[in-house]
Amino acid sequence: MTFQLEKVNSFKQIFSLTSSLISSFDGCGGVELLQDAGNETIFFTLSKWESEAHLNAYRSSVLFQTTWAKVKPLFSEKAEAWTLNSTN
Template identity: 50%
Template sequence: MLVRIVKMQFAPEAIGDFQNLFEKNKKKIRYFEGCRRLELYQDQKNPNIFFTYSYWESESHLNAYRHSDLFAEVWKATKAKFSDKAEAWSLNKLVELD
């Protein structure tokens, strides 16, 4: 299982637009082939900072998404709202305890 974490920072006036964009596209992303889970977080101390966590069956599934029309459309619209450069990490999930 691969976990993709993306940190994004928005101008305060762009937060609502980003949240609407995420709401509009979250199911399309979540049900893209190979995506097993999608989460959105907002920083408690700085509400301009958001994180997405997406869980993928493999790197090839993530890469298929990253090369899709869906990603191109959503990322272009999201990136236009950034107030700082995004950061991203791809991690191998090793342990999960419930």
């Protein structure tokens, strides 16, 4: 996610307030915030889910919808998301 520079602190605050709620969502094994080493406006959230069904339930939840409504206006570029599999 790429944010407007002046909105970075707002995003960090939103994440701080919601990360424990996301982590405690059914099927979530935790969520982490990562920031690009070379560009302070680029962030990644890394969350681990028991299954795609759990992730989809979160994406359909009021928690996701209300959080997304707060975060989306802070972007400077369209957000991207990936679903990844561990190779370990």
